[in-house]
Amino acid sequence: MRCYDRPSPNFDERKDGAKPELIVVHYTAMASAQAALDRLTDPAARVSAHYLIDEKGNIYQMVDEDKRAWHAGISSWDGKDDVNSRSIGIEISNRNGDPYTKEQQFSLALLCKDIMFRHGIRPENIIGHSDVAPDRKQDPGQHFPWEKLSRHGIGVYPKPSAADRFNAAADADSPEKLKELLSAAGYGVDAFGKDMPTLKELVTAFQRHYEQDAFKDSAKTTGIATEDTVAMLRALKRLRQPPPPAC
Numbered sequence: 001m002r003c004y005d006r007p008s009p010n011f012d013e014r015k016d017g018a019k020p021e022l023i024v025v026h027y028t029a030m031a032s033a034q035a036a037l038d039r040l041t042d043p044a045a046r047v048s049a050h051y052l053i054d055e056k057g058n059i060y061q062m063v064d065e066d067k068r069a070w071h072a073g074i075s076s077w078d079g080k081d082d083v084n085s086r087s088i089g090i091e092i093s094n095r096n097g098d099p100y101t102k103e104q105q106f107s108l109a110l111l112c113k114d115i116m117f118r119h120g121i122r123p124e125n126i127i128g129h130s131d132v133a134p135d136r137k138q139d140p141g142q143h144f145p146w147e148k149l150s151r152h153g154i155g156v157y158p159k160p161s162a163a164d165r166f167n168a169a170a171d172a173d174s175p176e177k178l179k180e181l182l183s184a185a186g187y188g189v190d191a192f193g194k195d196m197p198t199l200k201e202l203v204t205a206f207q208r209h210y211e212q213d214a215f216k217d218s219a220k221t222t223g224i225a226t227e228d229t230v231a232m233l234r235a236l237k238r239l240r241q242p243p244p245p246a247c
């Protein structure tokens with residue numbers, strides 16, 4: 001693994017003094033890392049990211065972390081839009097959500113740890129592009145190893161408790177309850193004005209991150225919440241909003 005500088009002109013200042021508090025992971029969906037680097041540094045393309053990781057795990061820095069890279073587009077997380085102003089964007093060279101190489105996973109883990117340490121970013125604030133733009137984006141896709149990375153403190157993947165599973169089927173059938181839980185997990189349920197994502201788009205984005213078997217288990221349906229979906233959402237809510245101490 002080596003690190004290179006490939007400066008991109010595609011950046012501006014973070015708005016209102018915002019600081020990085022999120023890491024947003026992407027796949028490039030291009031034929032090669034070189035093609036992606038060419039595009040992300042082309043002034044006419046008006047897109048960029050702070051980093052790109054190629055298939056061999058080499059890391060390329062395109063935009064200084066102090067600056068606002070242009071990777072997330074119209075997006076929302078935790079009730080706030082302009083994700084670009086408050087995030088670091090990492091592109092991973094990958095065609096369309098194919099399995100990621102071991103070298104990429106290793107480099108991504110090292111890079112995330114380094115960024116988290118320097119900016120005080122919490123594990124639950126490492127998310128995917130599809131999490132912040134569920135109606136438009138699918139990356140980093142359902143093959144991204146969220147569960148595995150969470151074991152190294154990168155992202156979170158809580159284990160639902162018995163209480164999380166209690167009566168979960170009823171909530172899975174309630175659009176209001178699902179939206180409340182998705183919102184507590186960070187998703188922009190009411191964001192984007194009239195282009196608000198549908199419940200199906202939100203659940204699909206959630207499944208790409210936390211319930212990837214929904215894309216290969218024929219007993220589950222993509223975009224349709226089950227009791228497993230609700231149990232995981234409740235576990236996430238507990239993790240993100242711990243109840244106050246008893247005394």
Ligand SMILES: [Zn+2]
Pocket residue numbers: 025026027071129137139
């Ligand atoms: Zn993306």
